Amino acid sequence: HDEEFPPRILDHVMKNAIKGDVTNVIDVIDKYCWSVEIAMNVGDVKGAILDKSFLEASPKNVLEIGCYCGYSALRMSRLLKEDAKIFTIEASSQYADVAQEIISFAGMEKKVQILRGLSDEVLPTIAEKCGVRTFDFVFIDHAKELYKRDLIMLENLGLIRQGTTIMADNVIFPGCPDYLEYVRNSPKFECTNYPSKLEYCENREDAMEKSIYLP
């Protein structure tokens, strides 16, 4: 990753987006990433797929693993119903700092809570820390080699329930073959694949995978 991207996108948002206008902040980030430099946000094309699954789930408690600069947290926050909340785990304190600034600039600081730390360190105590029993919607978008491990942790900790929707980014590129094999071969998950493109690219394939938990 380009470690200098996060401060640049923060600066660009502060200078070019409308404070408190979450849709405009999302749009300004997308325009920057299409025209100036690609960043590993889920982006507008895959973001629309995320939006649709999110609206279908109409969740109260949302978990994201991998916040980065807060782009997908903002996309989901703008679709949240009353008294619903997003908890997003971010291991990089540099990314978490930038995400907090961008989320606050967009006026979503009350709807999105960033939990700093590694997912396997945060997940075991997230229920009591956040006053949540189970999550209704989970978006996995961090290191691909951790997807399967973290999903199994969510199951073992009882953090997902009958009908929870799990969306995973990058299941084609960079790809997470062990995760896909796990959810697709498990009788506990009903899976749907959504072919798309890598963020901000026209000619690289990627996909999102939706898995509904049916224990």
Ligand SMILES: O=c1[nH]cnc2c(O)c(F)c(-c3ccc(F)cc3)c(-c3ccc(F)cc3)c12
């Ligand atoms: O790390 C990620 N987390 C979440 N989403 C990601 C995502 O949506 C991506 F498209 C990429 C990606 C991978 C390869 C590439 F060429 C462009 C982008 C990465 C990623 C993975 C490994 C790295 F070393 C650098 C970036 C991520």
Ligand SMILES: [Mg+2]
């Ligand atoms: Mg991604």
